[in-house]
Amino acid sequence: xxxxxxxxxxxxxxxxxxxxxxxxxxxxxxxxxxxxxxxxxxxxxxxxxxxxxxxxxxxxxxxxxxxxxxxxxxxxxxxxxxxxxxxxxxxxxxxxxxxxxxxxxxxxxxxxxxxxxxxxxxxxxxxxxxxxxxxxxxxxxxxxxxxxxxxxxxxxxxxxxxxxxxxxxxxxxxxxxxxxxxxxxxxxxxxxxxxxxxxxxxxxxxxxxxxxxxxxxxxxxxxxxxxxxxxxxxxxxxxxxxxxxxxxxxx
Numbered sequence: 001x002x003x004x005x006x007x008x009x010x011x012x013x014x015x016x017x018x019x020x021x022x023x024x025x026x027x028x029x030x031x032x033x034x035x036x037x038x039x040x041x042x043x044x045x046x047x048x049x050x051x052x053x054x055x056x057x058x059x060x061x062x063x064x065x066x067x068x069x070x071x072x073x074x075x076x077x078x079x080x081x082x083x084x085x086x087x088x089x090x091x092x093x094x095x096x097x098x099x100x101x102x103x104x105x106x107x108x109x110x111x112x113x114x115x116x117x118x119x120x121x122x123x124x125x126x127x128x129x130x131x132x133x134x135x136x137x138x139x140x141x142x143x144x145x146x147x148x149x150x151x152x153x154x155x156x157x158x159x160x161x162x163x164x165x166x167x168x169x170x171x172x173x174x175x176x177x178x179x180x181x182x183x184x185x186x187x188x189x190x191x192x193x194x195x196x197x198x199x200x201x202x203x204x205x206x207x208x209x210x211x212x213x214x215x216x217x218x219x220x221x222x223x224x225x226x227x228x229x230x231x232x233x234x235x236x237x238x239x240x241x242x243x244x245x246x247x248x249x250x251x
Contacts, residue, residue, distance in 0.1 A: 037115045102227055
């Protein structure tokens with residue numbers, strides 16, 4: 001039975017698949033083939049701009065990032081980001097009006113993944129990640145940071161909960177490292193003032209396998225494990241009083 005929240009402060013959730021470089025050479029024609037297969041669900045398209053910045057003793061060099069395209073629903077409540085060796089599926093509850101729930105979200109991500117696999121024939125999956133972006137806006141009469149963010153679990157330093165100025169806190173933990181790969185957990189918590197006018201929490205969980213496998217791992221249990229771990233980290237950030245406002249339920 002899984003813990004979830006009926007009313008989380010979620011603004012974006014992402015499931016991302018990264019593939020071992022190599023395999024079939026990427027062809028820009030893949031964008032059109034993937035779009036054709038997904039156009040009923042994701043009819044809109046936009047380019048994703050980006051750049052890679054490399055800094056060394058001689059200065060910084062900027063090179064264009066690999067080409068990415070994003071396919072979106074007409075309500076912009078879900079999106080698919082496609083590129084060479086990478087596929088991301090996002091849900092944006094503020095645009096959708098609700099969160100469809102993990103199982104529906106995962107089912108959609110796996111359907112999109114099957115399309116990517118059929119068109120691209122990539123090398124095996126090397127990394128799966130889930131990301132949850134949460135924003136809490138309190139406005140007038142905001143509570144103290146200490147009543148919102150918990151220092152009891154040890155995940156968030158108690159001194160941070162007593163902060164009186166802008167802050168950014170980042171936590172990263174490599175849970176396991178062996179011949180099969182590594183499991184990475186990370187979160188970033190940022191706020192402007194105390195009492196906080198807004199808090200932004202990003203939870204990132206990744207499973208990364210070593211290169212060279214002949215086939216992808218069983219993806220569904222891995223995705224479920226990453227989702228469950230993300231919820232556990234999310235719950236450790238907030239006080240029990242705050243979590244009750246998110247309406248916890250068991251599924």
